[in-house]
Amino acid sequence: xxxxxxxxxxxxxxxxxDLDAYARSSAEALGIALVEPxxxxxxxxxxxxxxxxxxxxLSAVRTxxxxxxSEGLVTVCSACHNVIKQTNYDISRNQAMANKVKLYLGLDxxxxxxxxxxxxxxxxxxxxxxxxxxxxxxxxxxxxKIAAYYGCLLLRPSKALAMDDPENPSIMEDFIxxxxxxPVIYAQRNECCGGYITMEDKEQAHKRSNAVMDSxxxxxxxMIITACPLCLYNLKKNSGSDMPVYYFTELxxxxxxxxxxxxx
Amino acid sequence: MNKxxxxxxxxxxxxxxxxxxxxxxCSATCxxxxxMEYHPHQFVYMVEKGNIEPLLNSDSLYKCLTCxxxxxxxxxxxxxxxxxxxxxxxxxxxxxxxxxxPDQIPEMLDDDLPQQAIVTAFRKYTK
Numbered sequence: 001x002x003x004x005x006x007x008x009x010x011x012x013x014x015x016x017x018d019l020d021a022y023a024r025s026s027a028e029a030l031g032i033a034l035v036e037p038x039x040x041x042x043x044x045x046x047x048x049x050x051x052x053x054x055x056x057x058l059s060a061v062r063t064x065x066x067x068x069x070s071e072g073l074v075t076v077c078s079a080c081h082n083v084i085k086q087t088n089y090d091i092s093r094n095q096a097m098a099n100k101v102k103l104y105l106g107l108d109x110x111x112x113x114x115x116x117x118x119x120x121x122x123x124x125x126x127x128x129x130x131x132x133x134x135x136x137x138x139x140x141x142x143x144x145k146i147a148a149y150y151g152c153l154l155l156r157p158s159k160a161l162a163m164d165d166p167e168n169p170s171i172m173e174d175f176i177x178x179x180x181x182x183p184v185i186y187a188q189r190n191e192c193c194g195g196y197i198t199m200e201d202k203e204q205a206h207k208r209s210n211a212v213m214d215s216x217x218x219x220x221x222x223m224i225i226t227a228c229p230l231c232l233y234n235l236k237k238n239s240g241s242d243m244p245v246y247y248f249t250e251l252x253x254x255x256x257x258x259x260x261x262x263x264x
Numbered sequence: 265m266n267k268x269x270x271x272x273x274x275x276x277x278x279x280x281x282x283x284x285x286x287x288x289x290c291s292a293t294c295x296x297x298x299x300m301e302y303h304p305h306q307f308v309y310m311v312e313k314g315n316i317e318p319l320l321n322s323d324s325l326y327k328c329l330t331c332x333x334x335x336x337x338x339x340x341x342x343x344x345x346x347x348x349x350x351x352x353x354x355x356x357x358x359x360x361x362x363x364x365x366p367d368q369i370p371e372m373l374d375d376d377l378p379q380q381a382i383v384t385a386f387r388k389y390t391k
Contacts (some may be wrong), residue, residue, distance in 0.1 A: 009380075010379045010380065010383065011378040011379045011380040014378075014379055015376060015377070015378040015379060016378060042379075042383055044383060044384075044387050045380050045381075045382075045383035045384030045385075045386075045387055046330050046384045046387045046388055047330075048349070048387065049277070049278075049343075049345065049346045049349050050276045050277065050278075050346075050349055050350060050353055051275065051276060051277070051278040052275065052276055053353070056387065077380065079380050079384065151331075152329075152330075152331035152332055152333065153331075155336075156331070156332035156333065156335065156336045157332050157335050157336055157343075158336060166336050167336075191295060191331075191333070192295040192329050192331035192333065194295070194329065195329045195330065195331065195381075195384065196329070196380075196381045196384040196385045196388065197296075197327070197329055198377070198381060199364075199372050199377075199381055199382070199385045200326075200364075200372070200385075201299070204296070204299055204327075207298075208295055208329075228380075229378040229380050230378050230380045230381050230384070232378075233376055233377065233378050233381070236376075237374075237376060
């Protein structure tokens with residue numbers, strides 16, 4: 001069994017418990033051990049691109065360092081993934097930033113991006129393998145048209161995230177095929193849902209999330225899947241659409257026959 | 265024109281605004297375009313010209329969703345979101361200029377709002 005360090009992040013402990021629970025149970029069934037580091041901190045939710053904001057990078061660096069000796073760091077939430085991956089990318093290329101962080105944290109040696117970071121979808125693609133996953137599916141999503149919603153955080157900036165083609169991605173569609181569903185390609189799949197603007201501008205959040213749901217539905221989707229708690233919130237609560245929205249891990253667990261077990 | 269302020273914004277963003285060729289793709293792809301008084305391409309141009317004061321006082325600073333669409337799609341690698349961020353930081357780093365304060369949070373909450381939204385908003389709007 002391969003062992004990875006697993007970073008859930010703040011929201012998976014509270015409002016997105018499903019995203020977390022199904023990720024854990026599915027990993028176990030697929031022969032992957034996920035070990036949570038002790039005393040992890042919130043990633044901050046958004047990456048600060050400013051060159052002179054080292055303090056905003058510290059919690060991500062702590063998380064990255066906690067995984068230095070494992071096979072890699074696994075994230076599920078798109079926002080955590082984005083922050084941690086961008087931090088890792090920048091600190092591996094910016095010696096001055098690495099030194100500042102070293103001084104802040106009182107490290108013996110600077111951390112310079114040694115940890116490999118996997119989003120859970122990358123774990124499925126690159127470690128488990130979609131063909132292997134397919135062979136373990138007990139309840140395929142036969143005849144289900146599923147729209148993959150990438151949003152912004154999984155793919156961009158592609159230099160740092162390096163998950164997939166930022167304009168024509170396929171990782172979530174390949175996941176949908178592996179669990180027996182039919183992927184639906186639609187224009188808004190990598191456009192923003194409105195994100196945190198829901199806090200102060202419901203109208204804009206509605207406009208953005210409705211555009212995504214409309215676009216997916218117009219291409220014949222039965223449901224939409226996401227990896228991001230804030231996307232799920234916007235698509236469900238602000239879009240005005242009644243098309244079902246699920247975390248991709250929920251469909252994964254269901255396909256692996258684990259959903260009923262988790263609910264018992 | 266406040267030269268120090270422009271220099272500081274250039275340092276903070278790490279962006280060379282002079283690379284912009286004014287194609288407008290950043291604004292064309294911006295999900296907040298309709299909500300903005302100044303659009304991403306204007307941030308780049310106005311910072312280049314040192315015309316920063318209007319940006320510092322505009323609500324447009326708080327409309328950027330950090331979706332990185334402009335960063336990804338700029339054909340010249342200018343990365344306009346980093347310019348918006350640098351101007352926003354210049355505004356909120358001033359004491360008393362936080363755009364969001366904790367007392368405002370309770371009325372924004374509902375049963376489903378993820379923590380992620382709150383921490384992200386604080387990181388973007390508050391110093």
